[in-house]
Amino acid sequence: MPSRTALKCGTFAVDNTHRELATTDALQDPALLRRLLRAKDRMDAASHEAWPVKRLAQVSGVSEAHFARSFKRAFGLPPHRYLLTRRIEQAATLLRDTALDITEIAFATGWESLGTFGRTFRDITGMSPSAMRIEARANLREIDRVPACVLKAAQRPDLTTAVLEKRRRAAKATVRPSIKEAT
Amino acid sequence: MNEGINVVGLYVDDQDEALRFYVDKLGFRVHTDVRNGAYRWLTVQHPEQPSFQLGLFVPGPPVHDEATAQTLRAMVAKGAMPPLVLCVADCRASCEQLKKLGVEFTQEPVDRYGSIDAGFRDPAGNGWKMIQAPKQGREN
Numbered sequence: 001m002p003s004r005t006a007l008k009c010g011t012f013a014v015d016n017t018h019r020e021l022a023t024t025d026a027l028q029d030p031a032l033l034r035r036l037l038r039a040k041d042r043m044d045a046a047s048h049e050a051w052p053v054k055r056l057a058q059v060s061g062v063s064e065a066h067f068a069r070s071f072k073r074a075f076g077l078p079p080h081r082y083l084l085t086r087r088i089e090q091a092a093t094l095l096r097d098t099a100l101d102i103t104e105i106a107f108a109t110g111w112e113s114l115g116t117f118g119r120t121f122r123d124i125t126g127m128s129p130s131a132m133r134i135e136a137r138a139n140l141r142e143i144d145r146v147p148a149c150v151l152k153a154a155q156r157p158d159l160t161t162a163v164l165e166k167r168r169r170a171a172k173a174t175v176r177p178s179i180k181e182a183t
Numbered sequence: 184m185n186e187g188i189n190v191v192g193l194y195v196d197d198q199d200e201a202l203r204f205y206v207d208k209l210g211f212r213v214h215t216d217v218r219n220g221a222y223r224w225l226t227v228q229h230p231e232q233p234s235f236q237l238g239l240f241v242p243g244p245p246v247h248d249e250a251t252a253q254t255l256r257a258m259v260a261k262g263a264m265p266p267l268v269l270c271v272a273d274c275r276a277s278c279e280q281l282k283k284l285g286v287e288f289t290q291e292p293v294d295r296y297g298s299i300d301a302g303f304r305d306p307a308g309n310g311w312k313m314i315q316a317p318k319q320g321r322e323n
Binding site for chain 2: 028030031033034036037040041044045074075097150
């Protein structure tokens with residue numbers, strides 16, 4: 001079939017077929033997945049830093065064009081949304097474990113504005129940072145048998161939809177985008 | 184020990200590489216390394232835990248069909264396997280030492296309620312937490 005198409009349409013058809021096959025194989029390729037995992041690990045380790053696709057693609061050793069799509073197919077969500085979950089998780093931990101005020105936490109977890117932090121936090125967790133702080137501290141006793149690092153990951157928010165979409169649904173109206181999700 | 188957990192296995196993509204990692208870097212010992220055709224039963228032990236073996240197994244025949252093996256290799260490489268915990272006496276010192284040996288750390292040592300933990304991965308992608316218990320912590 002590919003050869004017939006090639007005869008008819010020239011090299012373009014052949015190239016596309018090859019690309020398609022390469023993409024399918026690559027998704028199962030443990031070596032590529034392992035390198036994508038490395039990018040995910042790096043975001044985990046420094047979620048307060050900026051992670052443009054270029055930087056992530058470099059860590060994984062893949063092209064920028066391929067990175068976001070490969071990451072999403074491997075881990076189920078786009079890299080920047082993944083980063084958001086990590087920042088919210090980190091913020092929730094700091095709210096629970098430290099006496100830092102909310103502005104300090106916003107900047108420490110990588111937000112550039114307090115307003116965006118508060119709004120995104122509420123959109124994702126359903127409560128304000130200060131309400132989360134009160135609740136987390138009240139529940140502290142029950143959970144201290146789970147290793148703290150494992151627990152932290154377990155409390156990561158589940159962002160299956162984009163934050164904007166979540167907000168739009170809740171508001172039933174158009175909200176001016178305040179977060180750009182680069183995919 | 185008469186009763187208890189004796190072997191728990193990990194999936195790795197390359198047993199030779201895994202062996203070098205767990206023995207040469209983490210300091211485990213080989214307990215069993217037996218081949219039967221393409222199949223290789225390979226287990227290692229922590230030097231202070233003679234009653235427990237950690238199996239280092241590759242997905243594949245005769246245990247798995249190729250599609251299943253492929254899925255398992257992908258899961259390991261994506262870091263989707265369950266958490267593993269290694270207890271250490273001094274998390275920061277162990278971290279420094281393992282880093283010098285080229286172990287890929289995913290998380291620097293962090294204090295949490297008196298315990299200190301760090302994170303690293305084996306070459307295949309299995310994620311380990313390295314935890315130093317609090318000074319006056321309860322058992323385990």
